[in-house]
Amino acid sequence: MEFEKITIVGLGLIGGSLAWALKESKQVKTVVGVDPDKETVKYALGNGIIDEGSSDISEGVEGAEIVVIATHVGIIPDTAKSIFESATEGAIITDVGSVKSSIVKRIESNLPDNLNFIGGHPIAGTEHSGVKFADSNLFKGRRCILTPTQKTETEVVNKVSKMWEAVGSQVYEMDPETHDHIFSIVSHLPHVIAFSLVNTVLNAKDNDELMDFAGGGLKDYTRVAASSPEMWTEIFKANKDQLLEAISKFNGTLKEIEQAIENEDFESLRKQLENAARTKRNL
Amino acid sequence: MEFEKITIVGLGLIGGSLAWALKESKQVKTVVGVDPDKETVKYALGNGIIDEGSSDISEGVEGAEIVVIATHVGIIPDTAKSIFESATEGAIITDVGSVKSSIVKRIESNLPDNLNFIGGHPIAGTEHSGVKFADSNLFKGRRCILTPTQKTETEVVNKVSKMWEAVGSQVYEMDPETHDHIFSIVSHLPHVIAFSLVNTVLNAKDNDELMDFAGGGLKDYTRVAASSPEMWTEIFKANKDQLLEAISKFNGTLKEIEQAIENEDFESLRKQLENAARTKRNL
Numbered sequence: 001m002e003f004e005k006i007t008i009v010g011l012g013l014i015g016g017s018l019a020w021a022l023k024e025s026k027q028v029k030t031v032v033g034v035d036p037d038k039e040t041v042k043y044a045l046g047n048g049i050i051d052e053g054s055s056d057i058s059e060g061v062e063g064a065e066i067v068v069i070a071t072h073v074g075i076i077p078d079t080a081k082s083i084f085e086s087a088t089e090g091a092i093i094t095d096v097g098s099v100k101s102s103i104v105k106r107i108e109s110n111l112p113d114n115l116n117f118i119g120g121h122p123i124a125g126t127e128h129s130g131v132k133f134a135d136s137n138l139f140k141g142r143r144c145i146l147t148p149t150q151k152t153e154t155e156v157v158n159k160v161s162k163m164w165e166a167v168g169s170q171v172y173e174m175d176p177e178t179h180d181h182i183f184s185i186v187s188h189l190p191h192v193i194a195f196s197l198v199n200t201v202l203n204a205k206d207n208d209e210l211m212d213f214a215g216g217g218l219k220d221y222t223r224v225a226a227s228s229p230e231m232w233t234e235i236f237k238a239n240k241d242q243l244l245e246a247i248s249k250f251n252g253t254l255k256e257i258e259q260a261i262e263n264e265d266f267e268s269l270r271k272q273l274e275n276a277a278r279t280k281r282n283l
Numbered sequence: 284m285e286f287e288k289i290t291i292v293g294l295g296l297i298g299g300s301l302a303w304a305l306k307e308s309k310q311v312k313t314v315v316g317v318d319p320d321k322e323t324v325k326y327a328l329g330n331g332i333i334d335e336g337s338s339d340i341s342e343g344v345e346g347a348e349i350v351v352i353a354t355h356v357g358i359i360p361d362t363a364k365s366i367f368e369s370a371t372e373g374a375i376i377t378d379v380g381s382v383k384s385s386i387v388k389r390i391e392s393n394l395p396d397n398l399n400f401i402g403g404h405p406i407a408g409t410e411h412s413g414v415k416f417a418d419s420n421l422f423k424g425r426r427c428i429l430t431p432t433q434k435t436e437t438e439v440v441n442k443v444s445k446m447w448e449a450v451g452s453q454v455y456e457m458d459p460e461t462h463d464h465i466f467s468i469v470s471h472l473p474h475v476i477a478f479s480l481v482n483t484v485l486n487a488k489d490n491d492e493l494m495d496f497a498g499g500g501l502k503d504y505t506r507v508a509a510s511s512p513e514m515w516t517e518i519f520k521a522n523k524d525q526l527l528e529a530i531s532k533f534n535g536t537l538k539e540i541e542q543a544i545e546n547e548d549f550e551s552l553r554k555q556l557e558n559a560a561r562t563k564r565n566l
Contacts, residue, residue, distance in 0.1 A: 123498055143496070182496050185484055190500035193476055196537040198559040200529070201468055203536060210469050211562065213406065213426070217473035220503040222562045229556035236544050236552060246483070247541050251534075253486060254479040258530050261519050269519060273512035276481040 002162055007032040007064035008050070009057060009079060011040050013125060014096050015070030016134030020049040021167035024136045028166075034060035040131050049134055058086035066163060068120075069095040074234035077106040084112050092116045094160050098183060099238035100147045100176035108151055116156045119147040119176055121183075122169060127227045140168035147176040184242035189250055191232055192243070194224035285445055290315040290347035291333070292340060292362060294323050297379050297408060298353030299417030303332040304450035307419045311449075317343035323414050332417055341369035349446060351403075352378040357517035360389040367395050375399045377443050381466060382521035383430045383459035391434055399439045402430040402459055404466075405452060410510045423451035430459040467525035472533055474515055475526070477507035 008019045011033045022028045033050035034057050035041050041053035054060040061067045061083050069079050076095050083093060093115060097103050104119040111117050122144040126133065144164040148157050161171040174182075198221055201210050214222060236243055260269035291302045294316045305311045316333035317340050318324050324336035337343040344350045344366050352362050359380050366376060376398060380386050387402040394400050405427040409416065427447040431440050444454040457465075481504055484493050497505060519526055543552035 123496065143498075182489075182493055185487060185501075186493050186496045187500040189483070190480060190504060192540055193480060193537070195556050195559040196540055197473060197476060197533060198562050199540075199555060200472070200533045200536045202558060202562065203532070204468060206465075210465055213465050213469045217470040217507060218468075220507065221473055224500060224503065225556075225559040225562065227560065229553050229560050232556050233549055233553040237547070237549050240544055240547070244541070244545060247537070247544075249486070250480060250483045251537075253483045254476070254530070254534075257475055257479055257482075258527070261523055261530075262527060264520070264523070266516055266520055270512055270516040272482060273478050273508075273515050275485060276478040276508040277510065277512050 001029050002027040002166065003029065003065060005030045005032065005064045006066045006068065006163065007034060007061050008068045008070055009034045009060065009083070010069065010071035011035040011044050011049070011131045011134075012070060012072075013129050013131070013133050014122065014138075015068070016044060016049055016131035017124075017136065017138035018068060018070060018096070018122075018167065019044065020134050020136040021139055022163070023049065023051065025166040027162075032060050032064060035131075043131055044134075049131070057082055061087050061091070063088050064091060066092045066094065066160065068163075069093065069097075072231055072234055073097045073099055073103070073238050076103050077110075080107045080117070081110055084110070084115060087115055089114045090116070092118065092156050092159055094118050094120045094146075096120055096122055097238070098187065098235050100145075100179045102238050104147060104149060104176045108149065116153065118152050118156050118160050119179075120160060120164070121145045121147070121179065122164065124169075127223060129228050129231070137168075139164070142169050143172055144169040145172045145174060145179055147179050148173060149175065180239050180242045184239055184246040185249075188235060188239055188243045189246040191224060191227065192236070192247060193250065194221040195232070197221050198225040284312050285310040285449065286312065286348060288313045288315065288347045289349045289351065289446065290317060290344050291351045291353055292317045292343065292366070293352065293354035294318040294327050294332070294414045294417075295353060295355075296412050296414070296416050297405065297421075298351070299327060299332055299414035300407075300419065300421035301351060301353060301379070301405075301450065302327065303417050303419040304422055305446070306332065306334065308449040310445075315343050315347060318414075326414055327417075332414070340365055344370050344374070346371050347374060349375045349377065349443065351446075352376065352380075355514055355517055356380045356382055356386070356521050359386050360393075363390045363400070364393055367393070367398060370398055372397045373399070375401065375439050375442060377401050377403045377429075379403055379405055380521070381470065381518050383428075383462045385521050387430060387432060387459045391432065399436065401435050401439050401443050402462075403443060403447070404428045404430070404462065405447065407452075410506060412511050412514070420451075422447070425452050426455055427452040428455045428457060428462055430462050431456060432458065463522050463525045467522055467529040468532075471518060471522055471526045472529040474507060474510065475519070475530060476533070477504040478515070480504050481508040 100119045124142040383402045407425040
């Protein structure tokens, strides 16, 4: 056994899947699940997703060597704070939030000396949410990014890396700002755009007729736009500055295509489309 | 046998798949394939995709009761024109172009009295092109739109409908302008946006690193943006006005989300995202 006790706070899709995957890894003696919703805890216990469960966060984190905060992005820093008193001396707190810089800064600035923190972001998920969609294979073959800072001890990076490797992930390290820059472009911006495109369709007077023909290219976007509005509001809020920068860059690129069409400069248009099409090779 | 002879002009993904599907339907005595590229004709003959083949369009359309123009959008009207002299009295010409209004207008204005024309658009395809990706099941369970005008006889609508039904499609009728409006929003706009987003990523200095994390939401877009640049340039050109209108509407919707983030009006942001997320129910 690599670990004695790991506690997951927040048994949603990610938290539930991580708890379950850790249990199945046989690398953890006790996987504890904490969730304010008693029914969720009951479901997780009843379905073998966790070994022990509680709706009392202080009770749940007691004795855990790693506490993973898997709540919505917006409440991660406050959840961390509420753990500081009851966590065991030397424990490592980590999280799974899709935004890192603002979270890491807030937690590090309050962290007691006898506890450790490292930010994490598993690149996994679906458009579903909730423990009922938990999947013990969710992290297999997927990447997990850890964002150590100057304050993070090597031992902490190693331990949390081992936890993610135990559920089949490959661990990457980068600083929180680099993480947020990358994800503002490859994830947050695509979501902003999908939400905008779908709203463009819904705002049209004939939107029922339009939706009938969504197979013509729109369908991929509606899937992305069906992700949790609460979750994405929190992510966009937490990564505001980098995201606005990304949207501004996108506006510039779209403007170039728009102008080529408007000016009937089809040679420039074709070159811009060719540029985009060549990415297929990179994936 | 419903049909004696149907000729497909242009053996690309759509033309090749239609020829093959018609052959397998056993509803057509002779399926003829025409393509300027001799190797393509040879491949189609060798793989049982067509019964007869030719690189001479006049020879290929001789005696056909239906001629389907399955070339790129940009050359459909000129291809139709080149068929007028050699087509058999009473023959029906139709096409598979993703834009209808400009094509239908140009062909109808030149059409000899002894020939018929109706515009068509099968809602099928992949990001691949070429006869080697032909698939005889491509149209099964998919929609095909026909765009009759005041000049179109009922008999012509019925015959071309039967052809598409023979390959498993459901036929819908609408006027060319309605078609172009719908597809400017559900298909052409999503493609413009995918091309723009992917170019935003490629224009970034650290684009290699960004592409490494494309799984975070970008991947769906890169697939869309990998479609043929030539084909999409022609489609954007042929549907210029409706597409510019669609882009303008999208810009307005994106601006609303952007401003909600900028002004930290997260209540408005959440409402906008909720609006988009509810489409999932409609699909």
